[in-house]
Amino acid sequence: xxxxxxxxxxxxxxxxxxxxxxxxxxxxxxxxxxxxxxxxxxxxxxxxxxxxxxxxxxxxxxxxxxxxxxxxxxxxxxxxxxxxxxxxxxxxxxxxxxxxxxxxxxxxxxxxxxxxxxxxxxxxxxxxxxxxxxxxxxxxxxxxxxxxxxxxxxxxxxxxxxxxxxxxxxxxxxxxxxxxxxxxxxxxxxxxxxxxxxxxxxxxxxxxxxxxxxxxxxxxxxxxxxxxxx
Numbered sequence: 496x497x498x499x500x501x502x503x504x505x506x507x508x509x510x511x512x513x514x515x516x517x518x519x520x521x522x523x524x525x526x527x528x529x530x531x532x533x534x535x536x537x538x539x540x541x542x543x544x545x546x547x548x549x550x551x552x553x554x555x556x557x558x559x560x561x562x563x564x565x566x567x568x569x570x571x572x573x574x575x576x577x578x579x580x581x582x583x584x585x586x587x588x589x590x591x592x593x594x595x596x597x598x599x600x601x602x603x604x605x606x607x608x609x610x611x612x613x614x615x616x617x618x619x620x621x622x623x624x625x626x627x628x629x630x631x632x633x634x635x636x637x638x639x640x641x642x643x644x645x646x647x648x649x650x651x652x653x654x655x656x657x658x659x660x661x662x663x664x665x666x667x668x669x670x671x672x673x674x675x676x677x678x679x680x681x682x683x684x685x686x687x688x689x690x691x692x693x694x695x696x697x698x699x700x701x702x703x704x705x706x707x708x709x710x711x712x713x714x715x716x717x718x719x720x721x722x723x724x725x
Contacts, residue, residue: 496549496550497530498531501532501534502536502538502545503545504537524602530549559616559699560636561618561633563618564702565617565639570643571705572700575650575654576654578598579693580661580692594651598696609707613703617702620698621697625693627687631677640715640722654689661685662688665692667688667691670688
């Protein structure tokens, strides 16, 4: 990252000091990433919204590509799952989940650097399509089958005990999109929804082993399925 610009929408009814705290948080994260922050662009004031528009540069030999997975590689997940379901639970109940905030505000650059240092060249960020959807994108682009070990998958505290919030229309759409490309015999529906749940600032699913992060599966030669859960 070289230069970032704040994108801010802030209703007039909300306290201005809260907007100042939010912008300070963005500045802190930009500094952690070694990125200059060059100002703020307004998005209107109908609802609160915040993001960063970032310009950066990268070396061709330091790209973690979706199409670089090779059969025989282990799969590493660099952040626990559950930011989506805990965020929905927070909105519904007002409960505060500091473990989710810590995960969502942690950048992926250190995990990516560790992956590259250990020879990894393939990865996908786990975001709007959940773990299953992004695992399928990695499998499809690399021509392999992703096999996930359900017992090895890490979750944020509280994520698996939020069944009332596990049912998400977007997760159901992901499962419908995967269709026959997903083999998960015996997996409870709630677990399938959690694995397809969109993640907010999720981690990396790396084709390769990254020290300090859990190995959650492996890549196998392409079979009839693209993503399987054991």
